[in-house]
Amino acid sequence: MSDIFTEETRERARAIMARYPAGRERSALLPMLHLVQSVEGYVSPEGMAFCAEMLGITKAQVAAVATFYTMYKRRPVGDWLVSVCTNTMCGVLGGDKAYQALSEHLGVGHDETTEDGRITLEHAECLAACDYAPVMTVNYEFFDKIDADQALGIVKQLENGERPQPTRGPRLCTFKEAELQLAGWSEDRDGAVGEGPAGEPTLAGSRLAERFGVSVPGFDPNTPIARRDDKGAGPGNSVPPAAPKPASDGKPAGDAPTVGKESK
Amino acid sequence: MSNPSQGALAKLTPVLTKRWLSPDAWKIGVYERLDGYTALRKAFAAHPDELIQLIKDSGLRGRGGAGFPTGMKWGFIPQNDGKPHYLVVNADEGEPGTCKDLPLMMADPHSLVEGIIIAAYAIRANFAAIYIRGEAMHAARRLRNAVDEAYRRGYLGRNILGSGFDLDLVVHSGAGAYICGEETALLDSLEGYRGQPRLKPPFPATHGLYASPTVVNNVETICSVPYIVLGGAAWWKTMGTEKSPGPKIYSISGRVNNPGQYECSLGVTLRELLDLAGGMQDGHSLRFWTPGGSSTPLLTAEHLDVPMDFESMAAAGTMLGTTAVQIFSDQDCPVYATYRWIEFYHHESCGKCTPCREGNYWMARVLRRILSGAGTHEDLDTLLDACDNLLGRSFCALGDGATSPVTSSLKYFKQDYLDYIEGRKAPMFGAGELVGAH
Numbered sequence: 177m178s179d180i181f182t183e184e185t186r187e188r189a190r191a192i193m194a195r196y197p198a199g200r201e202r203s204a205l206l207p208m209l210h211l212v213q214s215v216e217g218y219v220s221p222e223g224m225a226f227c228a229e230m231l232g233i234t235k236a237q238v239a240a241v242a243t244f245y246t247m248y249k250r251r252p253v254g255d256w257l258v259s260v261c262t263n264t265m266c267g268v269l270g271g272d273k274a275y276q277a278l279s280e281h282l283g284v285g286h287d288e289t290t291e292d293g294r295i296t297l298e299h300a301e302c303l304a305a306c307d308y309a310p311v312m313t314v315n316y317e318f319f320d321k322i323d324a325d326q327a328l329g330i331v332k333q334l335e336n337g338e339r340p341q342p343t344r345g346p347r348l349c350t351f352k353e354a355e356l357q358l359a360g361w362s363e364d365r366d367g368a369v370g371e372g373p374a375g376e377p378t379l380a381g382s383r384l385a386e387r388f389g390v391s392v393p394g395f396d397p398n399t400p401i402a403r404r405d406d407k408g409a410g411p412g413n414s415v416p417p418a419a420p421k422p423a424s425d426g427k428p429a430g431d432a433p434t435v436g437k438e439s440k
Numbered sequence: 441m442s443n444p445s446q447g448a449l450a451k452l453t454p455v456l457t458k459r460w461l462s463p464d465a466w467k468i469g470v471y472e473r474l475d476g477y478t479a480l481r482k483a484f485a486a487h488p489d490e491l492i493q494l495i496k497d498s499g500l501r502g503r504g505g506a507g508f509p510t511g512m513k514w515g516f517i518p519q520n521d522g523k524p525h526y527l528v529v530n531a532d533e534g535e536p537g538t539c540k541d542l543p544l545m546m547a548d549p550h551s552l553v554e555g556i557i558i559a560a561y562a563i564r565a566n567f568a569a570i571y572i573r574g575e576a577m578h579a580a581r582r583l584r585n586a587v588d589e590a591y592r593r594g595y596l597g598r599n600i601l602g603s604g605f606d607l608d609l610v611v612h613s614g615a616g617a618y619i620c621g622e623e624t625a626l627l628d629s630l631e632g633y634r635g636q637p638r639l640k641p642p643f644p645a646t647h648g649l650y651a652s653p654t655v656v657n658n659v660e661t662i663c664s665v666p667y668i669v670l671g672g673a674a675w676w677k678t679m680g681t682e683k684s685p686g687p688k689i690y691s692i693s694g695r696v697n698n699p700g701q702y703e704c705s706l707g708v709t710l711r712e713l714l715d716l717a718g719g720m721q722d723g724h725s726l727r728f729w730t731p732g733g734s735s736t737p738l739l740t741a742e743h744l745d746v747p748m749d750f751e752s753m754a755a756a757g758t759m760l761g762t763t764a765v766q767i768f769s770d771q772d773c774p775v776y777a778t779y780r781w782i783e784f785y786h787h788e789s790c791g792k793c794t795p796c797r798e799g800n801y802w803m804a805r806v807l808r809r810i811l812s813g814a815g816t817h818e819d820l821d822t823l824l825d826a827c828d829n830l831l832g833r834s835f836c837a838l839g840d841g842a843t844s845p846v847t848s849s850l851k852y853f854k855q856d857y858l859d860y861i862e863g864r865k866a867p868m869f870g871a872g873e874l875v876g877a878h
Contacts, residue, residue: 195610197524197567200650205632206615210574231632244634244790246616247574259575263536264734264780265693265766301618301784302536303575306693306766307700316577344546345578358574358613362584369585371578374460378543380700381689382461384444384716385454392453392679392687397478399672401486401494 181226185215189230192360202231205241207359209248214355218249247358249296254289255350256334259300260312260327266302270323271310275299277324278331295334296351307377308343315354317345320375346371448715451708453679453687456663457701460547466582468589471550477595479666483558484603491562495665497673499685504530504621504658505732505761506837507684507750516645517563517653525565526649528630528656529556531572531579532614532621535733536784537764540689541659543701545572545579548663549586555662557595557607558669563655566606571626574614583611618788622836623656625790636792637836660689680706684749684760692717694767695724707747710739713765724769728852732761734781735841737848738774758848774853775860776868778845779807785842796839799830803846810860813867820850820857 189208196203205227212223224238231238242248260275261267275297282290282297289296305311308320312327319330320343333340339348346368349357357363376383385391459465459474468476483491496511517525529552533541545552552570560568572580587609590596598606612630619625620635627649629635648654664686668676677685684706690713693699697718704713710729720726726741731748737758739746746756753760768777786800803826809815827843834840850857859865 197650200631202632203612203630206629207613209615210613241632241634244617245574245614248615262780263784264777265537267780268768268772268777269694300575301787302534302538304533304539304542304573306537306539306764307691308539309693309699313575316575318578354577357577357581358615360584360611360613362588363581369466369581370464373463374543374547377698377700378547379460380698381452381702381704381716382454382457384449384702385452385457386461388443388449388452390449390452390454392455394675394678395671396675397475397482397670399670399675401482401490401669401672402497404487404490404493 180215180222181212185211185226186230188359188361189226193230195360202233205231205233205238206245209238209242209245210355210358210360213249213253214352214359216252217352218252246301252289252293253351254294254296255352256295256348257298257315257351258295258312258331258334259298259303259314259316261301261303261305261310262299263302265306266310269309271312273324274310274312274322274327277328281328281331295331307380308375314340314342314348315351316358317342317348317354319343344371344375442719444715445712448712451704451712452716453703453705455667455679455687455703456544456548456551456660456689457703459551460543465547466549466586468550468586468593471548475670476550477554479669480554480557480595481601483561483669484601484605488562488564491558491669494673495562495668498668498676499673499683500661500664500668500676501684501686501750502658503660503664503688503762505535505735505759507760510657510661513645513655513657514559514563516643517655518646519564521653523652524567524650525563526652526654527556527560527563527565527568528623528627528649528654529568529570529659529662530621530623530626530656531570531576531583531659532618532626533576533659534573534618534621535735535762535764536781537693537730537733537766538691538762539693539764540691540701540762542576542579544659544663544689545576546582549579549582550590551663551666552583552659553586553590553595553609555665556609557590557600558665559655559657559662560607561603561605563653565655567608567610569610569612569630569649571612571614571620571630573620574616577613580611580613587611617790618784619790619836619838622838625836626656627654634790636790637838639835681747681749681751683751688763690748690763690765692765692767694729695721695726695769695772696767697721707749707752709745709747710765711744713748714744714767720767720769724771726767727770727772728768728774728777728849730761730764730766731758733764734766734784735759735837735844736761737844738852739848740852758844773856773868774849775807775811775856778849779804779811781845782807782842785838789838789842793834793836793839795830795833796842799826799839800842802826803842808869810857811867812869813860813863815857815861817858817861819861820854824850 624638
């Protein structure tokens with residue numbers, strides 16, 4: 177084992193493991209892989225060995241996980257990971273053009289890093305910000321409603337050693353610093369959690385309701401909660417639960433987006 | 441800007457979004473001043489079973505897409521079984537078009553924390569996790585801050601508010617995999633494995649996280665809980681429809697003047713939503729839209745007046761999904777939109793089930809060939825045949841969802857496909873970009 181991973185990193189790895197119920201430390205693997213990236217800027221074979229050693233599992237088991245997820249990088253990422261959403265909505269509204277412009281300017285394609293090793297470009301799938309489309313992120317901080325020119329401007333600032341101001345984040349930190357946050361360390365930079373008010377799309381409906389005085393009538397916070405029939409029943413004396421419905425009835429018990437078969 | 445009609449304004453129901461305009465509502469002190477954590481005190485005075493019954497009575501249905509009755513889900517958790525119980529919040533928002541949970545967690549993270557404590561108390565769970573998608577770092581930052589604050593005030597940890605109830609809450613960032621929004625894949629991921637779905641049954645209610653009874657709920661579902669505890673089931677049901685009660689955050693994106701979040705009574709129509717969102721942009725007329733993300737079959741201008749609730753959307757041949765309303769105009773191509781979504785499903789298929797893994801791979805190539813002008817009439821049959829082999833033949837809903845844009849765009853916009861195939865429309869891609877399409 178190389179000494180890339182210092183005692184401080186090991187201490188952090190143990191702290192991650194302690195977050196989960198006893199005997200369930202393997203749950204720490206995803207955050208621990210983020211921790212590895214905060215040290216190395218990607219997940220190296222040594223990084224996988226480190227996780228395997230900490231968790232008492234095999235390197236193959238770690239590799240199976242590390243290769244599954246998009247955010248674990250197999251090659252060193254630059255200081256700045258630039259991700260442009262090119263899913264349908266962002267793409268149609270200008271994300272495709274922004275990605276093209278950046279790719280031409282930087283001379284790299286998807287998941288590639290500039291020769292100086294500073295900027296990595298990727299196209300991203302839906303980043304859950306369609307009301308701000310098109311969006312891009314730098315080290316996962318959002319730049320909203322961009323066009324190709326603005327995207328170029330942001331990247332040129334990065335090339336000049338500047339740190340452009342994200343739309344809803346604090347000052348940019350490096351990829352490695354961002355990965356430490358993803359491993360679960362709270363952001364302790366001053367004002368980093370505040371990052372200003374929400375953008376107009378977030379507040380669009382609330383503003384209408386405020387402007388036109390719309391509220392939901394009849395709200396009484398003291399409305400009593402109905403009591404059970406009182407026969408001294410403890411929590412365990414309730415009726416046995418019915419069996420969950422099988423997924424085949426078109427009503428999966430899950431929250432995942434799905435297509436009910438009755439709709440076909 | 442012209443004002444929305446009175447009819448449309450009457451559909452607004454600011455409940456979950458009520459605090460969003462208050463500066464710094466994400467801070468615990470501000471949240472407490474705005475009635476924060478009063479629902480928790482009220483809930484602790486009730487028996488857990490009474491809370492489960494309350495949520496059943498409210499008719500609350502899951503806000504993550506499937507619309508399963510929340511109270512029933514909680515009631516499935518076997519009690520006095522000697523096993524630990526778990527509550528897992530699905531904050532892996534990633535269904536294309538969906539953007540409601542991130543702003544909710546940004547503006548009002550404590551409402552999620554408070555809902556979690558109440559829900560965990562109801563199902564007797566002493567460990568809860570919020571699984572938030574990795575890319576949502578800004579929202580995770582707010583959540584971690586809120587959880588830290590809640591611990592410091594004694595809302596989390598041991599003997600919460602003297603109730604004797606213990607709860608630990610972890611914010612767990614994912615690592616970029618849409619499939620982890622599927623609840624069993626999420627559980628595998630949270631356990632430290634590849635995020636691949638499990639075959640159901642057994643269901644998470646009995647064999648969930650660490651093979652123990654587990655409730656998995658969406659962010660918006662859990663954020664609804666404190667309001668139901670405070671206002672009661674009857675008040676909750678004054679909003680929405682009989683079978684789809686309550687308010688719902690509708691996310692409107694695309695070719696409208698004011699895209700954004702609009703919390704409305706369930707059953708609002710697209711015509712009303714467009715009115716609220718300032719109408720279509722100049723020079724654009726509505727051509728196609730998704731009611732609830734890319735996994736819900738497309739609708740058209742003929743569906744402007746269909747109520748957007750679970751039942752009415754199903755009757756119209758689609759789904760309410762995550763109420764991610766993506767608006768496309770006559771300047772957008774339904775074939776390209778479908779192609780791009782299928783590229784997404786291809787990228788995000790976890791590879792476990794052959795129909796989904798291979799079907800999306802080939803559908804993406806066939807669609808690309810059509811867009812390049814080299815498609816054939818047979819390609820359309822191939823697409824439908826692939827959908828037949830996908831739908832209902834994979835473990836989870838990702839495979840089913842992938843067929844939605846294909847079958848619905850072929851249903852409403854077959855002429856657009858034929859225009860590419862028969863050379864009436866200029867190809868979108870050059871032949872040189874067609875590697876592997878044949």
